[in-house]
Amino acid sequence: MGILRPRINVLDEDHKIKIFNEAKDILENLGIFLGNKDAKELLKSEGVNHEGSRYYIPSDLVDRCLKTVPNEIKLFDREGKEHITLVNDNVHYDPGSAAILYLDENTGTIRNAFEKDFVRFSKVVEHLEYIEAQSTAIVYQDVPAQAQDWHRLYIALSNCYKPVVTGTFRKESFPIMKELLLSCRLSEDELARKPLAIFDACPSPPLKWSDLTSQSVIDAAKSMIPSEFVSMPLAGASAPISLIGSITQHAAECLAGVVIGQLAKTGAPLIWGGSPAILDMKQGTTPMGAIETMMINLGDVEIGKFLKMPTHAYMSLSDSKVPDAQAGFEGGMGALLAGLAGINMVSGPGMLDFESTQCIEKLIIDNEIIGMVKRLLRGVEDHGTPFASDILKDYNEKEELLSHPTTLKLFRKELFITGPVIDRLSRDAWKENGSKSARKRAKEQATKLAKKNSLKPIDDTLSKELESITSKNL
Amino acid sequence: MAQEQFYGEISDAIVNLDKEKAIELANRAVTENLNLLEVIEKGFGDGIRRIGDLWEEGEFFLPELMLGGRIMQESMNILLPSLKESETSASRGVIVIATIEGDIHSIGKTIVGTMLSANGFDVYDLGADVPAEKIIETAVEKNADVIGVSALLTTTMFGQKKIIDILEERGIRDNFKVIIGGAPVTREWTEECNADGFAGSAIEAVKLVKHLLNK
Numbered sequence: 001m002g003i004l005r006p007r008i009n010v011l012d013e014d015h016k017i018k019i020f021n022e023a024k025d026i027l028e029n030l031g032i033f034l035g036n037k038d039a040k041e042l043l044k045s046e047g048v049n050h051e052g053s054r055y056y057i058p059s060d061l062v063d064r065c066l067k068t069v070p071n072e073i074k075l076f077d078r079e080g081k082e083h084i085t086l087v088n089d090n091v092h093y094d095p096g097s098a099a100i101l102y103l104d105e106n107t108g109t110i111r112n113a114f115e116k117d118f119v120r121f122s123k124v125v126e127h128l129e130y131i132e133a134q135s136t137a138i139v140y141q142d143v144p145a146q147a148q149d150w151h152r153l154y155i156a157l158s159n160c161y162k163p164v165v166t167g168t169f170r171k172e173s174f175p176i177m178k179e180l181l182l183s184c185r186l187s188e189d190e191l192a193r194k195p196l197a198i199f200d201a202c203p204s205p206p207l208k209w210s211d212l213t214s215q216s217v218i219d220a221a222k223s224m225i226p227s228e229f230v231s232m233p234l235a236g237a238s239a240p241i242s243l244i245g246s247i248t249q250h251a252a253e254c255l256a257g258v259v260i261g262q263l264a265k266t267g268a269p270l271i272w273g274g275s276p277a278i279l280d281m282k283q284g285t286t287p288m289g290a291i292e293t294m295m296i297n298l299g300d301v302e303i304g305k306f307l308k309m310p311t312h313a314y315m316s317l318s319d320s321k322v323p324d325a326q327a328g329f330e331g332g333m334g335a336l337l338a339g340l341a342g343i344n345m346v347s348g349p350g351m352l353d354f355e356s357t358q359c360i361e362k363l364i365i366d367n368e369i370i371g372m373v374k375r376l377l378r379g380v381e382d383h384g385t386p387f388a389s390d391i392l393k394d395y396n397e398k399e400e401l402l403s404h405p406t407t408l409k410l411f412r413k414e415l416f417i418t419g420p421v422i423d424r425l426s427r428d429a430w431k432e433n434g435s436k437s438a439r440k441r442a443k444e445q446a447t448k449l450a451k452k453n454s455l456k457p458i459d460d461t462l463s464k465e466l467e468s469i470t471s472k473n474l
Numbered sequence: 475m476a477q478e479q480f481y482g483e484i485s486d487a488i489v490n491l492d493k494e495k496a497i498e499l500a501n502r503a504v505t506e507n508l509n510l511l512e513v514i515e516k517g518f519g520d521g522i523r524r525i526g527d528l529w530e531e532g533e534f535f536l537p538e539l540m541l542g543g544r545i546m547q548e549s550m551n552i553l554l555p556s557l558k559e560s561e562t563s564a565s566r567g568v569i570v571i572a573t574i575e576g577d578i579h580s581i582g583k584t585i586v587g588t589m590l591s592a593n594g595f596d597v598y599d600l601g602a603d604v605p606a607e608k609i610i611e612t613a614v615e616k617n618a619d620v621i622g623v624s625a626l627l628t629t630t631m632f633g634q635k636k637i638i639d640i641l642e643e644r645g646i647r648d649n650f651k652v653i654i655g656g657a658p659v660t661r662e663w664t665e666e667c668n669a670d671g672f673a674g675s676a677i678e679a680v681k682l683v684k685h686l687l688n689k
Contacts, residue, residue, distance in 0.1 A: 399601065400584045403540035408491070411537050428660055429674045 002379020005089065008340040010298045011247075016306040019244070023251035023303075027057040032207050032256040036214030042263040062255050065262035071308040073226050073269045073344075075133065075163040076194035078184050079456065083163055084132050086271065086310035089342025091377060093335070093370050094133035094165045095125060096317055096351030097200060099358035102138055103322065105443045110321065110357055113140040118152060120450045122159035124360055127449045130370035131349055131363070133198075135165040138358050147474055150176045153197070154470045157184065158463060161456040165228065165347060167200035171212055174199075174219045176473050181225070183465040192224035198271065198345070199225060203253045205233040214260055221261045221268030228271040228312050228345065229257045234286060235296065237279040243292060247299035250274055254304070271345065272304030273312025275355070286354050288317040289330030298341050305342070313338060316348035316366055317355065323362040323439050327352060331362065332369045339373035361442040364449075368421045375416035383410065420445055477508070481517040488521025489528070491538060493545045496521075500552040510557050514550070514594065522546050522592045526677045539676065540585060546592035565596045567687045570613040571622035572600035573656075574633035579626035582656060582676075586622060589676040590683060595620075606637045613650055620683055625656040634659070635667035642668075651686045655679065 011019070031054040034040050040055070049056045072087035084092045102113035118138045125134045136152035143151045149169035156164045157180060168174050177197075185191040199220045201213045209217075220227045231253040233239030239246040254272050261270045276296040277286040287293060297313040304311040315334035320326035331349070338346040349370065350363030391406055401407055421441050423430060430436075436444075480499070487495040496518075503513040525542040528534035534542075571587045573580050580602035591597040598616055600609060613621045625631040634654045641647040651670040654663075664672040670686055673679035 398544075398584075400540070400581055402537050402581070402585065403544040403588075407537045408541055411535065417535070426657060426674050 002381050004379055005342075006340055006376055006379055007089070007342065008298065008337060009302065010295060011302045015244070016303060019248045019251055019299075019303055020306065022248050023255055024059040024062050026207070026249070026252040027062060027255055027259075028059050029056065030207065031056040032209060032252070034209050034214060035211040036209065036218075037211075038218050038264075039209060039214035039260050042218070042260065046263065057256060057259055062259060065259045066255075066307055068262050068266045069258055069307075069309055070267060070269050071310065073195065073198075073271065073310050075198070075226075076196055077163060077456075078157055078161040078196060078458070078462075080185065080190070080194050082194075086344035090344055091339050091342060091346065091374070092132045092344060093130065093316065093338075093346045093349055093366075094135045095121075095131060095137040095358065095363055096314065096348040096355060097135045097137055097165055097167065098139050099137060099351060099356060100139050101353070101357040102140075103352065103357050103359040103361070105359070105361050105446055108322075110353075113138045113358075114142050115140050115151075115155065118155050119159055121358065121360060121363075122156050123452075123454070124363070124446055124449045126160040126162065126455055127452055128364065128367040130367050130374060132162065133165055133345065134160045134162045135347065136167070137350065144474065146170060146172070149173045150180070150473070151470065153177050153180050154466055157181075158458060158466055159454075161454075161458075163195070164197045165200060165345065166197050167202075168212065168216050171215045171219075174216065176469070178219075178223060178225070179469050180466060183462060183469060188223065195224070195226050195269065197225060198228045200230045200273075201227050201257065202230040202232065202275075203257065205231060205238045205253060206249060207253060207256075209253075209256055209260065217257060217261050217270075218264040221264035221270075224265065224268060226269040226271060226310075227257070227261060228273045229254045230273050230275050230312070230314070231257075232275045232277065233296075235276070235278045235292070236281070239276070243296050243299060246276055246296050247303065250276055250296070250300045251303045254300075258309075270309065271312045272301070272307065272309040273314075273345070273347075274300045275314035275347075276300060285319070287319045288314060288348070288351070288355060289319045289326070289334065291333070294334055294337050297343075298337060301341050301343050310344045311342075312345040312347065313341075313343045314347050314355070315343070316346055316369070317351040318362070319352070319354055321353050321357070323352070323359055323365060323442065327359075327362050328365065328438070331366050335366060335369045335373050336376070339370075339377050360446045361439050364442040364445050365421055365438055368419055371416050371418070381414075477512075478516075480508075481513070481520065484513065484517030485521035485524060488518060488542055488545060488549075489524050491541050491545065493541075493548065496545050496549050497552065500549040504552060504556045510553050514553060518546055518549055518553075519594060522589075526589075526680070529677055536585065540588055543585075543588035543592040547588065550591070550594075566594040567619040567683070568596045568598070568616050569620045569622060569683065570598045570600065570609060570616060570618045571624070572604040572609050573602035573624045573626075574609075574630050574637075575603055575605045576633065577625050577627055577630035578602045579624070579656070582626070583622070583624035585676045586624070586655060586673075586679045589680050590622075593680045593684075595683065606633055606640055609637060610640055610644075614646070618650060619687055620651045620653060622653050622655065622679070625654070625658065628658045631656065631658050631663065634663075634669065638668050651683075653679070653682060653686070 315338040318327040318330035349366035
């Protein structure tokens with residue numbers, strides 16, 4: 001590792017404590033709205049007061065539940081091999097989830113997605129080195145409505161070995177999704193020990209845990225499957241306009257999730273995550289590429305780290321409709337800030353248009369951006385003294401250092417070797433190669449990667465089992 | 475067959491950037507009195523061509539290209555004296571190469587020189603910031619086939635044209651192929667100053683020189 005790990009902070013200790021305490025006050029005095037019977041029962045069994053659906057969670061219960069949340073989550077691939085660990089400042093990225101539209105790179109049109117689009121998408125994700133987890137990124141129209149959540153998990157598992165960030169749209173889907181996951185493991189116990197998927201659970205700000213969201217956390221907790229809270233307070237609309245107010249509300253919503261999860265199963269793996277945004281005061285839209293949206297994310301994550309929980313955020317997205325300059329700089333800024341903040345799981349690569357569109361060209365460009373971010377995070381390394389003088393002595397003889405042994409030994413480590421999406425050709429070579437833009441190069445790369453053989457092809461028996469679970473439930 | 479295997483070993487040593495092995499094999503070729511022309515062409519030459527291919531495929535980068543070239547040069551230093559004894563020239567041609575005066579950027583020129591040398595050409599690398607007259611003088615003296623002139627700056631690239639102008643004035647333009655290179659150099663500029671060719675990379679430069687000399 002480098003001499004220093006480059007990082008960014010937006011809160012000091014004093015303010016983290018204030019935010020945490022106020023969030024607990026909110027739960028105790030304003031309460032949280034619960035839409036789910038099982039969650040209500042869990043709280044009632046702890047003697048939590050309520051008025052109708054509003055539950056007033058006491059601070060000591062929050063503190064108790066925080067004590068049993070694991071501070072680390074290891075994720076394993078489809079075959080059960082350890083893949084990534086969500087802990088400390090480890091940074092991992094997955095494609096933004098559940099886009100309802102797809103930017104078809106061959107026609108340039110934004111359209112409804114089909115199953116074949118997601119198959120292709122998953123195959124490409126498998127080959128993107130810096131996108132370490134996959135997600136059920138695209139909601140497609142050519143399966144029955146009741147299968148639109150779980151069917152994506154089937155496609156994801158069938159086409160890519162990486163762990164999956166997923167989620168339910170209906171309570172009834174959880175058992176099917178668990179069955180799909182179980183088919184990749186020998187037993188429930190093994191699935192608990194070697195988690196393969198994270199389930200997103202999205203509270204409804206302000207201060208509401210819906211029936212579906214609560215149920216998802218409870219079901220996942222019981223199976224020791226990690227849940228990721230994706231609260232989306234909208235500063236100035238469903239959350240205070242101040243960034244700090246929005247961060248505080250988000251903390252309250254997540255703390256409620258911690259209580260639900262830990263009451264469902266002590267020690268259940270939970271991730272402090274979110275997808276907050278500001279409200280664009282002119283258009284009324286929810287810009288994910290806004291700098292203030294990113295600042296709220298950074299603050300949210302600092303509270304999660306303060307509580308020693310694994311963290312998540314929706315960053316590395318853009319509100320542009322196409323992979324243009326705006327998509328590049330918003331996506332790049334988000335990916336970079338997320339890396340500097342040490343967010344354990346960053347969802348967003350590939351996403352455009354307020355989380356509504358997935359775009360394979362942007363995903364491929366984001367992969368390069370993330371490669372650069374990961375290089376930055378390794379920092380400036382100390383390879384031993386003298387740093388330069390011995391090497392410079394050798395310069396005189398050959399008048400170049402390219403063939404110097406230290407160059408060969410270190411250049412692949414010191415330098416991020418870019419993929420074909422980044423243009424570093426001479427102007428002439430660039431012209432001879434067709435004067436292509438980054439988007440064009442990404443498109444060509446997509447075609448190439450989609451055709452490439454799988455890095456870890458799925459075992460036939462497993463493939464058939466996934467298929468049979470799918471056809472049984474369709 | 476045993477010989478083919480030996481050539482394969484040499485070629486692999488170059489591709490693996492294994493300097494010790496390459497030098498050991500070069501020495502063995504000399505002591506065992508092998509056909510050194512074949513050793514160079516089928517062993518070392520094959521290795522350096524494979525390195526070029528790997529570079530073009532994106533597997534190898536400049537440090538590997540250069541180190542391969544350097545190992546090749548050192549191996550040739552062992553082989554060439556013995557070749558002269560048998561009065562056979564292994565040289566594909568003589569090249570005088572330099573970065574033009576006013577320009578101190580030498581790295582591109584050095585890479586090209588090294589790769590040409592690794593590919594069997596006799597290369598006289600005059601360094602950087604070299605006056606046009608000095609380059610021409612050396613080319614005449616060494617009876618060069620090719621003059622290579624590098625420039626990185628748009629302000630110094632005119633020096634490339636100056637060389638050709640002087641050659642034409644002296645009526646010796648046709649004695650040499652003149653190739654130019656460097657970041658600002660384009661095909662248009664090559665035509666404008668009546669040069670014989672330009673290349674965007676060291677590997678292209680080797681191909682260009684081979685093409686110009688029909689090697």
